[in-house]
Amino acid sequence: MVKSAVLGYPRVGVNRSAKKAIESYWAGNTSAEQLQETAKNIRKERWESIKNAGVDVVPSGDFTLYDHLLDHSFNFGVIPQRYVEQKLSPLDTYFAMGRGRQDRAKGIDVVASEMGKFFDSNYHIVKVDHSPSTEFSLKNNQQLNEYKEAKELGITTRPVLFGPITYLSLVRAGRDAPADFEPISLLDKLIPVYKQLLTELKEAGVEEVQIDEPILVLDKAEQQGDLFKKTYEALAPVAPKITITTAYGRVGKSIEFLKDLPIYALHLDLDREPKQLDEVLAALKPTKIAIELGVVSGRNIWKNDLKASKALADKAIAELGADKVTVSTSSSLLHTPISIKVETKLTPQQVSWLSFATEKCEEVATLAGALNGKESEAFEQNSKDIAARREFERTSDSAVRDRVTAITEEQLKRKSPFPARREAQKKHLNLPKFPTTTIGSFPQTKEIRVARSKFTKGELSKEDYEKAMEKEVGSVVEFQEKVGLDLLVHGEPERNDMVQYFGEQLNGFIFTQLGWVQSYGSRYVRPPIVVSDVSRPSPMTVRWSSYAQSLTKLPMKGMLTGPVTILNWSFPRADVTKEIQSKQLALALRDEVVDLANAGIKAIQVDEPAIREGLPLRKADWDNYLTWAVDSFRLSTSGVEDDIQVHSHFCYSDFGDIFPSIQRLDADVISIEASKADLKLLDVFKSYGYSNEIGPGVYDIHSPRVPSEQEIKDRIASMVKVLPADLMVVNPDCGLKTRGWKETEESLANLVAAAKWARETYA
């Protein structure tokens, strides 16, 4: 019999109950007991939803109040001293590790652990500091507790946990650890804790566990065969049946050692990498290892083509036999919203294309049923829906398709090289040395949000809403003139979100009302969905930028989100490559850039903060991605004359490894988040240099702290050591939308003063 499984499920709770409960606890409105009670109810709701969908193998232990990697550190007793010192309750210590905590009156002040992107997803893990002296002990067997909790409800589950090698690869080396320390060197100390955890599971009657080792899809795992062997040879004898999962990519050469591990089954991501199946089947055939086929995507929201998945599974059955095949999701479903059934504004046709977590559970169950010879209406319906979607896909926008096919090399290039453009821009913009500017947004005040929500609900007319936004733009412009900034922005008050705002004005996108996906902790986003060819029916930002420019003689910078970022922060369509979608977006933005220039805007910023996170996990795939990503940016910005200054902005990640590609974007000016990864970035500048203008962020906007004038001067001074002074721009490290006005005013006054000082000092 073929079985069905799911690797993990969203944590948000129906109606975002988890988010609300957690935030209410943080605000001091509910007790720890109340929060735990809610969490228990949500776990029940999750298990029942998966079980009711007909799934055989239901996960447990994957729920979390903040982040599941953080849970592991906490459960293993890895609590850095700075948290211990705060003398908080266990729950508050846990949250402090995730998000920091400050309560000056009580003498509490501790920063959060570092966050990092989880593989190439937009989910962020919490990376707790480890050092050579880190000790592990099993303080809390969450997997066991939740297994028992489900059992009491009559549901038998498969506990989920990170494997030791992935755990140690994802956590962080603390600041005080020696420079060459790598957490993986702690493996021998960690294995006994895993042994204990798994022994306890087995003794409690657990039959199988899911051990996530997604690190196996990275190049570096191919060198770690010995570590895997050692680890699993130690764990297998005491553990329930082990299934190792490998989401987000292909196992590649690692199959050579995986086939020799003493495990029950190996899971593959066949959504991303269906081609790996043959090779893996051939390797597993002579062994006892079973296979778990991750055919239903945990990453996108498209209805699975069950016939195609069945064909893959049939192959596996032919090779290994039905008893050794499980059909599953490609990864945890944490990257998808809970259910499509709560959406009321999508058309029935749109609904028929989509599948969120609950529907994906139904898909794996239906698929297993079909493989076991059960005819079902659901399977038939799926075939019809997929056929209808294919039909829709054929009705492409030929004008858009033709325009993409006709893209020329010329369109990817500005008219002249940077030095000539720079001269033209100097005359056109007339900026001083060390020009000051900001990244775009200004504080999104309560008034702005209230006006927007009234407008969305129909309580405020379009005219009145736009008037309110114009008033906001007016005061942002006035403030910038007063504080003495050189290159102004309109402040972006009219934008709900830097991607959604554009998606809503472009053809080809749809939006959910409740399609929340976890970004980190209690923060959830609703990614737009690309459903068809993308085009721009009319200008999107010109009226705002022109209005702002009409209020001042100083130059106004237009502000757009770049093609790669729009795509990376949306759910892309699955029938067309990302490259094509990105180029369609680029062409739409290209028209916008040209329209802005024609409207008299002399500087235009096209933000690409998400360009790094789209980078493929395997180095062999980098070139292809970077080529189309860079081309897309260039396509969107090269339609204008030399005297238009093109800016771009990067933040959120470590750009060191793609810095040469950032140079290839050939933006006239880039701003880059530097304040948190200060030294690393300076090294990058030192080794690669940068030929165009550059504004490494001079202060961190992610905290309400006001940087002193001296701090900013010091920062400029350290950067001038590695970058030419006459190419330096002075700006914060990201947009100011999450900040309050008071700290913004003080910080920018200090920034302007420091830039004046730099002008004199480096004249």
Ligand code: MET
């Ligand atoms: C995440 S990058 C944000 C850039 C945008 N222009 C802003 O200032 O908010």
Ligand SMILES: [Zn+2]
């Ligand atoms: Zn930013």
